[in-house]
Amino acid sequence: MTESLIEVNGLKKYFPIKSGVFGQKKQYVKAVDGVDFIIKPGEVFGLVGESGSGKSTVGHTILRLHEKTEGTVKFMGEDIFGVDKQRLRQIRPKMQLVFQDPYSSLNPRMRIGDAIGEALMDHGLADKGDIRDIVSETLEKCGLSHHYIDRYPHEFSGGQRQRIVIARAMALNPTFIVADEPVAALDVSIQAQIINLFKDLQEQNGLSYLFISHDLSIVEHLCTKVGIMYLGNLVEVADRTELFTHPLHPYTKALLSAVPIPDPTIKKERIILKGEIPSSVHPPSGCKFRTRCPFATDRCAQEVPALRDVGSGHQVACHYV
Amino acid sequence: MNSATVKHANHGQSTKRPSLWKDTWKKIRKKKLAMGSLYFLVFIFLFCFIGPFLSPYAGQSVNSAIINQPPSSLHWMGTDKFGRDVLTRLMLAGRISLTVGLASMVISIILGSALGAISGYYRGWPDTIIMRLADVLMSIPGLPLLLLMGALLSELKVEPEYRIYLVMLMLSFVGWPGLARLVRGEILTFREQAFMKATEVLGLKDRRKIFSHLLPNTVPLLIVVATLNVAGAILSESALSFLGLGVVPPAASWGNMIDSANSLIDFQQRPWLWVPPGFAIFLTVISINLLGDGLRDVLDPKMKQ
Amino acid sequence: MATPLLEIKDLQTTFYTEHGSVKASNHVNVTVNKGEIVCLVGESGCGKSVTAMSIMKLIEAPGVIEGGQILFQDQDILTLGNKALRNLRGNDIAMIFQEPMSALNPVYTIGDQMMEPLLQHTKLSKNEAYDKCIELMEKVGLSRTKQLMKSYPHELSGGMLQRIMIAIALSCDPKLIIADEPTTALDVTIQAQILEILKEINKELQTSILFITHDLGVVAEMADRVVVMYAGKVVEEGTVLEIFKEPKHPYTKGLLHAKPVINKFQERLYTIPGQVPDLSTLGDHCFFQDRCEYRMDICGQSMPALTSESTTHCVACWLYKEAPRKKGLKI
Amino acid sequence: MKEYIIRRVLISIPILIGTSFLIFYLFALLPGDYVDSNPSLTPQRAAELREFYGFNEPVIKRYFNWIAGIFHGDLGFSFQYQQPVTKVINQFIWNSFIVSIISLVITWIIALITGVYSAMKQYSIFDSFVTFFVFAAMSIPSFFIGLLLIKIFAIDMNLLPVGGMIDVGSNTTGLAHYVEIGRHMILPVFILVLLGTGSLTRYVRTSMLEVVRQDYIRTARAKGLKESKIIFKHALKNALLPCITLLAFELPALFSGAIIIEQVFNWPGIGQVQLESLNNRDYPVLMTFTMFLSFLTILGNLFADVAYAAVDPRIRLK
Amino acid sequence: TNNSNNTSSGQSSKVASIKDESLKAASPDSVPAKALNRKDTFIATLSTNPGGAFLPNFYKTGYDGNVSSPIFDGLVDINEKGEYTPKLAEKWEISKDGKTYTFHIRKNAKFSDGKPVTSEDVAFTLSILHDPSYAGDTDISRAHIIGGEDYKKGKAKTIKGIEIVDDQTITIKTDSVDVQALSILGGPVLSKAYYGKGYHFGNLDYLKDLYQKPMGAGPYKFDKYIPNQEVRYVANENYWNGAPKIKHFIYKIANENGLQYFQAGDVDFAGFTANADNLEQLKSVGFANIDIYTGTPISFISINNKKEYMKDAKVRQALNYGLNRQQIIDTVYQGYGEVANIPIAPVSWAYNDEGVRKFNYDPKKAKELLDEAGWKVGKNGIREKDGKKLELVYLSAKSDDGLIPIAKENYKEIGINLKPEFSDFNALVSKVDKGNYDLASFSTPMIMDPNDVVADYHSKNADKNNGYKNPALDKLIEEGQNTLDQEKRKEIYHKLYKEFADNPPIILLNYRKILNGVSSRIDGVKQDPYNGILSSLTEVDITK
Numbered sequence A: 001m002t003e004s005l006i007e008v009n010g011l012k013k014y015f016p017i018k019s020g021v022f023g024q025k026k027q028y029v030k031a032v033d034g035v036d037f038i039i040k041p042g043e044v045f046g047l048v049g050e051s052g053s054g055k056s057t058v059g060h061t062i063l064r065l066h067e068k069t070e071g072t073v074k075f076m077g078e079d080i081f082g083v084d085k086q087r088l089r090q091i092r093p094k095m096q097l098v099f100q101d102p103y104s105s106l107n108p109r110m111r112i113g114d115a116i117g118e119a120l121m122d123h124g125l126a127d128k129g130d131i132r133d134i135v136s137e138t139l140e141k142c143g144l145s146h147h148y149i150d151r152y153p154h155e156f157s158g159g160q161r162q163r164i165v166i167a168r169a170m171a172l173n174p175t176f177i178v179a180d181e182p183v184a185a186l187d188v189s190i191q192a193q194i195i196n197l198f199k200d201l202q203e204q205n206g207l208s209y210l211f212i213s214h215d216l217s218i219v220e221h222l223c224t225k226v227g228i229m230y231l232g233n234l235v236e237v238a239d240r241t242e243l244f245t246h247p248l249h250p251y252t253k254a255l256l257s258a259v260p261i262p263d264p265t266i267k268k269e270r271i272i273l274k275g276e277i278p279s280s281v282h283p284p285s286g287c288k289f290r291t292r293c294p295f296a297t298d299r300c301a302q303e304v305p306a307l308r309d310v311g312s313g314h315q316v317a318c319h320y321v
Numbered sequence B: 001m002n003s004a005t006v007k008h009a010n011h012g013q014s015t016k017r018p019s020l021w022k023d024t025w026k027k028i029r030k031k032k033l034a035m036g037s038l039y040f041l042v043f044i045f046l047f048c049f050i051g052p053f054l055s056p057y058a059g060q061s062v063n064s065a066i067i068n069q070p071p072s073s074l075h076w077m078g079t080d081k082f083g084r085d086v087l088t089r090l091m092l093a094g095r096i097s098l099t100v101g102l103a104s105m106v107i108s109i110i111l112g113s114a115l116g117a118i119s120g121y122y123r124g125w126p127d128t129i130i131m132r133l134a135d136v137l138m139s140i141p142g143l144p145l146l147l148l149m150g151a152l153l154s155e156l157k158v159e160p161e162y163r164i165y166l167v168m169l170m171l172s173f174v175g176w177p178g179l180a181r182l183v184r185g186e187i188l189t190f191r192e193q194a195f196m197k198a199t200e201v202l203g204l205k206d207r208r209k210i211f212s213h214l215l216p217n218t219v220p221l222l223i224v225v226a227t228l229n230v231a232g233a234i235l236s237e238s239a240l241s242f243l244g245l246g247v248v249p250p251a252a253s254w255g256n257m258i259d260s261a262n263s264l265i266d267f268q269q270r271p272w273l274w275v276p277p278g279f280a281i282f283l284t285v286i287s288i289n290l291l292g293d294g295l296r297d298v299l300d301p302k303m304k305q
Numbered sequence C: 001m002a003t004p005l006l007e008i009k010d011l012q013t014t015f016y017t018e019h020g021s022v023k024a025s026n027h028v029n030v031t032v033n034k035g036e037i038v039c040l041v042g043e044s045g046c047g048k049s050v051t052a053m054s055i056m057k058l059i060e061a062p063g064v065i066e067g068g069q070i071l072f073q074d075q076d077i078l079t080l081g082n083k084a085l086r087n088l089r090g091n092d093i094a095m096i097f098q099e100p101m102s103a104l105n106p107v108y109t110i111g112d113q114m115m116e117p118l119l120q121h122t123k124l125s126k127n128e129a130y131d132k133c134i135e136l137m138e139k140v141g142l143s144r145t146k147q148l149m150k151s152y153p154h155e156l157s158g159g160m161l162q163r164i165m166i167a168i169a170l171s172c173d174p175k176l177i178i179a180d181e182p183t184t185a186l187d188v189t190i191q192a193q194i195l196e197i198l199k200e201i202n203k204e205l206q207t208s209i210l211f212i213t214h215d216l217g218v219v220a221e222m223a224d225r226v227v228v229m230y231a232g233k234v235v236e237e238g239t240v241l242e243i244f245k246e247p248k249h250p251y252t253k254g255l256l257h258a259k260p261v262i263n264k265f266q267e268r269l270y271t272i273p274g275q276v277p278d279l280s281t282l283g284d285h286c287f288f289q290d291r292c293e294y295r296m297d298i299c300g301q302s303m304p305a306l307t308s309e310s311t312t313h314c315v316a317c318w319l320y321k322e323a324p325r326k327k328g329l330k331i
Numbered sequence D: 001m002k003e004y005i006i007r008r009v010l011i012s013i014p015i016l017i018g019t020s021f022l023i024f025y026l027f028a029l030l031p032g033d034y035v036d037s038n039p040s041l042t043p044q045r046a047a048e049l050r051e052f053y054g055f056n057e058p059v060i061k062r063y064f065n066w067i068a069g070i071f072h073g074d075l076g077f078s079f080q081y082q083q084p085v086t087k088v089i090n091q092f093i094w095n096s097f098i099v100s101i102i103s104l105v106i107t108w109i110i111a112l113i114t115g116v117y118s119a120m121k122q123y124s125i126f127d128s129f130v131t132f133f134v135f136a137a138m139s140i141p142s143f144f145i146g147l148l149l150i151k152i153f154a155i156d157m158n159l160l161p162v163g164g165m166i167d168v169g170s171n172t173t174g175l176a177h178y179v180e181i182g183r184h185m186i187l188p189v190f191i192l193v194l195l196g197t198g199s200l201t202r203y204v205r206t207s208m209l210e211v212v213r214q215d216y217i218r219t220a221r222a223k224g225l226k227e228s229k230i231i232f233k234h235a236l237k238n239a240l241l242p243c244i245t246l247l248a249f250e251l252p253a254l255f256s257g258a259i260i261i262e263q264v265f266n267w268p269g270i271g272q273v274q275l276e277s278l279n280n281r282d283y284p285v286l287m288t289f290t291m292f293l294s295f296l297t298i299l300g301n302l303f304a305d306v307a308y309a310a311v312d313p314r315i316r317l318k
Numbered sequence E: 001t002n003n004s005n006n007t008s009s010g011q012s013s014k015v016a017s018i019k020d021e022s023l024k025a026a027s028p029d030s031v032p033a034k035a036l037n038r039k040d041t042f043i044a045t046l047s048t049n050p051g052g053a054f055l056p057n058f059y060k061t062g063y064d065g066n067v068s069s070p071i072f073d074g075l076v077d078i079n080e081k082g083e084y085t086p087k088l089a090e091k092w093e094i095s096k097d098g099k100t101y102t103f104h105i106r107k108n109a110k111f112s113d114g115k116p117v118t119s120e121d122v123a124f125t126l127s128i129l130h131d132p133s134y135a136g137d138t139d140i141s142r143a144h145i146i147g148g149e150d151y152k153k154g155k156a157k158t159i160k161g162i163e164i165v166d167d168q169t170i171t172i173k174t175d176s177v178d179v180q181a182l183s184i185l186g187g188p189v190l191s192k193a194y195y196g197k198g199y200h201f202g203n204l205d206y207l208k209d210l211y212q213k214p215m216g217a218g219p220y221k222f223d224k225y226i227p228n229q230e231v232r233y234v235a236n237e238n239y240w241n242g243a244p245k246i247k248h249f250i251y252k253i254a255n256e257n258g259l260q261y262f263q264a265g266d267v268d269f270a271g272f273t274a275n276a277d278n279l280e281q282l283k284s285v286g287f288a289n290i291d292i293y294t295g296t297p298i299s300f301i302s303i304n305n306k307k308e309y310m311k312d313a314k315v316r317q318a319l320n321y322g323l324n325r326q327q328i329i330d331t332v333y334q335g336y337g338e339v340a341n342i343p344i345a346p347v348s349w350a351y352n353d354e355g356v357r358k359f360n361y362d363p364k365k366a367k368e369l370l371d372e373a374g375w376k377v378g379k380n381g382i383r384e385k386d387g388k389k390l391e392l393v394y395l396s397a398k399s400d401d402g403l404i405p406i407a408k409e410n411y412k413e414i415g416i417n418l419k420p421e422f423s424d425f426n427a428l429v430s431k432v433d434k435g436n437y438d439l440a441s442f443s444t445p446m447i448m449d450p451n452d453v454v455a456d457y458h459s460k461n462a463d464k465n466n467g468y469k470n471p472a473l474d475k476l477i478e479e480g481q482n483t484l485d486q487e488k489r490k491e492i493y494h495k496l497y498k499e500f501a502d503n504p505p506i507i508l509l510n511y512r513k514i515l516n517g518v519s520s521r522i523d524g525v526k527q528d529p530y531n532g533i534l535s536s537l538t539e540v541d542i543t544k
Ligand SMILES: Nc1ncnc2c1ncn2[C@@H]1O[C@H](COP(=O)(O)OP(=O)(O)OP(=O)(O)O)[C@@H](O)[C@H]1O
Pocket: A015, A016, A029, A030, A031, A049, A050, A051, A052, A053, A054, A055, A056, A057, A058, A214, A280
């Protein structure tokens, strides 16, 4: 078995909501409520779930952009939360992030060449004289002309900006990238370009991704392994083909069935879920999905289903699978 | 490699907009009112800073033979009660009023943005201290605070010619808390923007985060606030001078020129003493305000249509 | 033969901005028949919303509706006076927007905002309007209706608000609902619920729907007919089957190919190179020519008109014109 | 909400304490004391008086004496007026208040109407005119316009009184009395309105323009509502939200007295008293009054937050 | 215009640029109807807001003093020459040794409540001034009453030196001869019945309630105070000299607007800064009877004698010679002032400047004196001595001190760099106390006795004052203070003024002129530098 690149164990992230006269921290948004998974080198792990299910929080906490509440995150065997600031800064270039919103992820007042090159300079990863060349090279690698190097972000379209952001991450030669819904804001035709870029970069550089998305069709296309999140927990994790052909969790099934298919001739049976995702401040007891689950029983209200292996790495958290 | 190497920039906008300044200039040039104001301000500056060299009179020297003379070909704006040429004094006063306005703006901008940036960026206890201090200062009503400082600063041994620097300091001292709050607010917003998260992910140093990323983004706001501040400072200085706490004679400021003409007879029969400084203040301040408004249109994205 | 309810004829809506004039609706023709769901598809910025807003004459400065006709039940909306227009808005034609949260006024209760069109357009008393609102809310699948009436928008989730928006749209029994990307901001599971409701309404009440979206999956699910827009122009139009099974315009084809489809894994996605052009700097040529695989010389010289390929299927492309066709093209 | 208010109140306490100390300390730093203001005192008597008033004690001690006094409900005794400070302030503050409140009401009415109207007619001639007027009004030095108006209306045209609050020796009562005061208020109020309307109009206009662009306004149009309803029901309430804050900030201004205007118009208000007490180092008056204003500022802030929360349901929950 | 009065600066003493004069109204019938309708009221301006404590010895601002004057009479009055005359006391005697005073109160002297003024009241007035809790401005120790100090310290139950002979006669014994004593002892009398109710030794707080309810034996009774607007009085029917002719009297607080009020007929009497502008303006008011006269206050520049370089009399003389005082009067007061050469106004009985050194503007002489004192002209024309530049800090409390531009030029001429500094009055006093200055602008209050001005320059006050020490002057000051005979004092002061000028502790600037306008409908207003219009208040009458 290959060594894992990212190892997440029992990760919890609660955001306090201040309340009470003195702002005593009474209540918590349980954004991530106990998540375990492993990403191996070269693997693309897709994280899927509805809005507010905690996908971004997982991604950001792994990068220690938030402090954790509980659990561990290991990057190449090193505990991300156990290192000091100095060391963290050293690790940073190896694990990068690509954002959803191409418009706000670039500083509007900085030339893109500087935006891409500044980290190299700050970390001393390249000679000053070489930086421009590296940046040009990276731009080309990400499908942009190197002539753009001195332009400002507002001169680019959304798709181009997303390439710039990817280039900024790639310039540091990372081994792991968290991509937080990188194509959600883009048009179909541009989406395809960016997804292909991700795929190319991954294949050429042997990168690993944590690819966050709510669009199952994109995840299926890009990821090798998929985790389904619901209200801060992973409810199902499996390899791509396994998950898409044999979904086990009722939520996964509903999710898959809800994706509209661009073919008017296919009329498939839909599982329409009742209601909406409950609040993560007061999540339902037992199985969090039970309030919307068509098969929920009393047991679901009492027992929390554990994420268990049902064979060949397919994990699921449901009492009735 | 990906086939989609894009050749054209966004929306075919071939016009390169290299910097904030040029961009701003380009846009502001289209605004008639703002440009008119700008030209007027340039004129006022030349008038005040070059003008006195062209005047045959010294602003300070007293000549009791020609006191309170109405405008004539010799003294285009007449003379005052010490026989000084009003036009020359108007120009000298303008230097002071403009300097006070500009300098107090610069100081409060520096003070306000530095403190606001620290407070917004580091949060925690520096934030608490700075913001509480700002709260305290802001909860003391402005004019009493100015009066107080005016009286306090007169303790320092300063010649009247240099007293304006104190006035500037005072005005900036009163001005910074509001500005610090504003900058802090901006920085807090920017902090949450993805590009600031990116600086974290990239592992950039704090210095770079603040100076290359945060502060440059507050520049548009600062420019707008700065212009409006200049106007405010000129008005405040004139009010202080009127109350005898601002710039002190014989050094002239527009405010104390009006003040020294506040007797009934001056007011009724010697308009040349108070009309020129009054209008100088009015026109300068309105120009600055209109320019500031134009800049706001151009620079503040929230104001864009 | 279907009777047209709404006919947009040669609509030209232009925005006069600092950077030039943006022809957002550039000679657009769309027809919506009674009881029909027409989907308007296209990428961001291609003029879908502008076209929809033009129907209601909701275009504001710097936008101007410069030409064309919008016939609703054979009456040209563009010539209506303010009062007649108000009687039409919310009454005969209702609208649903993309962001339900911002489409509702944060400082008034749901009930207040729901009752407004009823009080404006019908002779119902306040109490009757209230009852009607409760009824409407139940119809769109909301429960605890009385409590919801008293709530403020920020207290509800996006899905609930969008249902409220639909309920408001339904309140005066409109003949046409214009839904501008009503599900784009919602999760798939919620989207499925909303689409279900809209379809039901269409079936039950025979309400025509002009459905705007950029999600081809949704189109396939909802549409009777599809209109594809690109850069302010309609480039193809046809029944849903025609568009999905025999797309003609290279752009339509590209869109269909570029979208990854669930359970149809591909190694590489098809991509349309380049991006949507800037609408303010367009010349007199096919707007898609610089991204088109099948580009011919004529494409750079002249604009193809929308021509019928069959009674229901039209396309604007030189490939299907008298101009020399490339032989052996695989489409 | 209740917790929120309590928390806001508690935060205000350290600010108030900080403010009081800062003010006290600054006053203490001022050179000279009350005794200095009487040049005819013999040096011996001056020394005796300093001892008597406790001017020789350290600042900290004086501060705590003062604080202790406050807790005993004793705000001090004015040197200059030889009356309890509360009485002095009470005597003059209402004169200032009446001018301020009337100007405030008129200012708001005018600003709301012109602000909304010019937002609705953005870029029209009216709007340009208003914009220009607004900036003009913002740019006039108050004393300048004050003196000018006295010259025109009181001296040259002899239409209005020169200054003061009542005619000399007047014994009018009832309605006639109010009419008399009203006549004396016309010019000061006019100037305060002129100075105040400008920025407020601008504020309302900006706020209104912002709101008019919101989606829910489009929704309201799409519902077929009348334009007046759209403006006055949907837009105005939202546009006024930020203005409410502004209104609460006006609270201290209502009582602070317009020093310059009072000076120019010989209005017997608190502003003049404040200036005099500063010049004479009448600390009890000065301290109490400044603290009172600070307190009102803090209270105004508090009101602003609470009022905002009360009218904006989005904030209520937090 | 005023330039015609601009007589050369080199002229000798006592020739005022503008003569004291009374100008009759040009068109006495043009009195505004508003004023004519006022049948029984006389209104005068009060130029600044009073404080509100209208009780002699207790008020804290001079304007409160003005307000209380018509209400309270003293035992002794002062006439237009500054001499003491009888008021509530029909006469008084001073013992041979000059230490015992016996006052005989008029039989018909009554407070406005009808009760007679008695010795008890005088004794009461004097004893509360000795109360340890007395926080007013009057320095009773200057009266030197025997036993006063013991009483104050609580060592004695009564003041030994005060003896009530009978209801109308009171004797006060002092332990040293002092010219100041009479004015203090003979000051306003407070009614014991009214003000003594509830008095306990060591606690005068109860009086605070009465500050705004004054009651005395003056010509007018207090009616009403409208804060910062006006003070109203009604005639006192019980006044010993007969009730005033006009029933109502009002002080209108006019601040800067005095002239406008006068013009509009709102007031009948108004006082102004004397200058050509104001005079011209007043003349244009046709119904104004105008008076210009020299007042007692003196403007001067205090020289900080504590500074080593000021210790040389030559330097101080040079500062005097080097300043063109006439020019200052000409510009600042437009000629309506008078150069002061001795520290007493010409209106006083003590005025005599014969043979006194006069510092007529003489830059040459000033330069010579500075040269002699060792101050040599250095670079850029500023004099230096032992590496120190002759740069003098000039403190002023007037925001528009017209002296500055002139003095700066004058002094530059003789090689002195004048550095003006501005602060408010209290700050100025405080700086002067601390010795942080070279020159400071001052003006004396109203001067009743020549001793009032010069006493400050006695060596014993040097620490508190400007540090001036001159044994010769000390001796003369003491002599002047301890002599009661006016004729003898005249001689003493003449000598004193010579010494004062030769070794000047200050730069005397000028005597100020007073300019008043009275409406022609009012008759009988007499004014003098010591009392203003108060002495004639009972005589004033309305003619129209
Ligand atoms: N900084 C924060 N403070 C408080 N709550 C937060 C914070 N960040 C996220 N949350 C809350 O945590 C929960 C999970 O948020 P998260 O952004 O991880 O969801 P997500 O799955 O990424 O959703 P989306 O698809 O909308 O991006 C949400 O309820 C969100 O409101």
